[in-house]
Amino acid sequence: MRFQHATALWQDFPSLVPGVLHARGIRTGVPVDGPVAAYEAVAAERLAEVPESRFPEVAAWRRAFAAMGLKPTQYRCASESLLRRLRREGSLPRIHPLIDLCNAVSVAYGIPVGVFDLSRVSGDLYVRYADGDEAYETFAGGTERPDAHEVVFADDGRRAHSRRWTNRQSGLSAVRDTTTDVLIITEALHDSAPQDVPKLVAALADELRAVWSAEPTTAVLSREAPVFTC
Helix, strand or coil, X not given: CEEEXXXXXXHHCCCCEEEEEEECCCCCCCCXXXXXXXXXXXXXXXXXHCCHHHCHHHHHHHHHHHHCCCCCCCCCCHHHHHHHHHHHXXXXXXXXXXXXXXXXXXHHHCCCEEEEEHHHCCCXXXXXXXXXXXXXXXXXXXXXXXXXXXXXXXXXXXXXXXECCCCEECCCCCCXXXXXXXXXXXXXXXXXXXXXXXXXXXXXXXXXXXXXXXCCEXXXXXXXXXXXXX
C-alpha cells in the first residue's frame, strides 16, 4: 500500500513534516510499563513548566486548525488532548500495549501519533481534503460523513480513517487485540519539526524492536518525497 499527503496540503501547510513507520508482528501481552512511564515523566516535566497550549508543537497545530476554520479549543489535535488529560489526571489510560506506547511518545514529544490497523484499510491511504461523501465509522459503530474540505485520512474505498486531520481517529482501523500489521503516522508543523520528527520516529522504531522484536520500515516524508510504500 501507498501512503501520502495530497499536493494541496503541501501547498497550504508547507511546514508539514510527516514521519511514518510500518511494523508487523504486533501482539498484546507484552510489557511496556517501563518506557510508558519514562515518556510520561518527560511530558510531566514539560507540563510543570508551561501548559500544553504553550508547547510550540501544540501551538502550531492550533494555528493550523484555525486556518481550517476550526476552533482550536473545541477541536484539539490528538497530542494536545492527551497532554491535557495527563496534566489533569497524572497518567494516561491503558488501552493496548502499542497504543499506550504511542500515546506516551506523543505526549513526550508533544506531536500527534496515529496508529492504523492495516487489515482495515482498503488499498492506499491518503491525507487529503474530503469531498464530503466519505464514510467515517465512530468508536460506537455509527457512521458520519466528514464536511467537504475537511482534512481526512481516506483510503481507496472512500472510508475516512480520521476526521479533522489529527483530531479524531476512526473506530474502523483502531488497534485491537487481533491487530498484527500497523501503520504509525506522526505529523508536525512547528519550527523544529525537521529535527524532532526524525527523533520521534527513531525512538518509536527502537521501542518496536525492543518490545515486539519487530523490524519497522520508517521514513520522514517531504514535499519532494511524499510517498511511503509498504
